[in-house]
Amino acid sequence: MNNGIDVVRVRDETPGCQSLVHLNNAGCALPPAAVVDTTMDYLRNEASRGGYETQRDRAEQIAATYTSLASLIGARPSEIALADNATRAWDMVFYGMRLAPGDRILTCRSEYGSNAIAYLQQAKRLGVDVSVIDDDPSGQVDLDLLEKKLDDGRVKLVSMTHIPTQGGLINPAAEVGALAEAAGVPFLLDACQSVGQLDLDVTELRCDVLTGTGRKYLRGPRGTGFLYVRENAMDTFEPAVLDNGSAVWTSPTEYEMSPDARRYETWEKNFAAVVGLGAAVDYALDLGMDAIEARILALGDLLRRTLTGIKGVRIHDLGRSRCGIVSFTVEGFAPDDVKRVLAGNGVNVSVSKSTSSQWDLPSRGLASVVRASAHYYNTESEIEHVGSLVGGLR
Structure with missing residues (x-):
């Protein structure tokens, strides 16, 4: 089930794999040594040369991060x-609408x-309407209902999460993008859990x-995020804030x-983390x-099958397509x-709570679920080990 990945190699290049079973990759993945080394080398250079001087000397390395991210998702540099995290990247666009x-x-x-809270805040501030599209019988967003809702001329934005934080669902983002494009409505896609897990192309996604x-x-440093904005949509979303990095003060009254x-x-960035992100990409x-x-998808499927065979364990993943994130409860x-x-x-997992998914988990009678999220450096024997530990709870 290696799927072209040299698992021995990537585990050797991942120090954390030697001491634990890490199934919390939807929270924070283990970085490869190359990411740690790149980040630390930049920090050491700052310590010996100065921050501004290192930024100048490493300008090509910093610029390469943009090029690599663009290549990753089929965009242009x-x-x-870049942003401090995905939420701030998302905020810069959403709050600028x-x-x-x-x-x-x-x-x-x-x-x-976080996204839902932002919608609700703007609903209170501006009087906008937030319409939650129901799921189809499989548990993914209902495309037929979405298409009908898009007939309403008041719709100014389609915004949704590709893969939710609370389960293995992969929403049909490309189909959503096609419907939004046909209706002439901007499409904002939160790919926080899908970037680095799925092979993404923004042209196909039509976002x-x-x-x-x-x-x-992506296995990069914490405190790093990014956004893609399609060139011909650049002026649709005026940035939420501007500073000396995003604009030039051209006269006493103009920028x-x-x-x-x-x-x-x-303007200000953690450039050591930026080049570490580039190394991860x-x-x-x-x-x-x-x-x-x-x-990743194969390991997620194996984990679901392994847990399904254990008495008292219930899998809660929805959708026609599912990823490496597995949500479950144990009776x-x-x-x-x-x-x-x-x-x-020695096994890391996480717990997803209803406070992050008020439109989903409570409607299914769930306050929280265990979230185990596999990555390509996990092994089949680790999945079996986790199954045996969960089974031993009975």
Whole structure:
């Protein structure tokens, strides 16, 4: 089931694999040594040369991060902007939209908590309407219902999460993008969990904006995120804030925004983390995103099958297509207790709570679920080991 990935090699290049079973990649993946070394080398250079001087000396290395991110998702470097995290990247676009009372935002039932809170805040501030599209029988966003809702001329934005934080669902983003494009409505895609896990192409997705993080499936440093803004949609989303990095003060009363996606950035950055992110993206590109996706999805399927065979375990993943994230509960055990038992045996998982998914988990009678998220460096024997630990809870 290697799917073209040299698992022995990538585990040797991942120090954390030697001491634990890490199935919390949807939270924060283990970085390869190349990412750690690149980040630390930049920091050491700053310590010996100075921050501004190192930025100047490493300008090509910093610029290469934009090029690598663009290559990862089929974009142009001029369509990429960097941020401190995926939420701030998303905020820069969403809060810059020119919304008015009565305008409508369409989103999905599996939407992430931070995004939902932003919608609700703008609903209170501006009087916009937030419409949550129901799921179809499989549990993914209902495309027929979405198409009908898009007939409403008040719709100004389609915004949704590609893969939710609370389960293995892969929403049909390309189909959503096609419907939004046909209706002439901008499409904002939160790809926080899919970047680095799935082989993405923004042309196929037909999104106007895509946001992602470095710390999850890309295996980059924490405190890194990015956004893609399609060139001909650049002026649709005026940045939420501007500073000396996103605009130039051209006269006492005038300024000019950057002509490309850098207008969504702020000037100050953790450049050591930026080049670390670039190293992480290059590592993924070297392995091949098609091979990465195939292995992660196969491991996710194996984990689901393994857990399904255990009495008292219930899988809660929805959708026609599912990824490497597996959500489950164990009868008689709170998800936090399952997490603690696994942690005591050297296995990292997470717990997804209803506070991050109020439109989804409560409607299914769930307050929280255990979230185990596989990556390509995990092994089949690790999956079997986790199955045996969960089975031992009975």
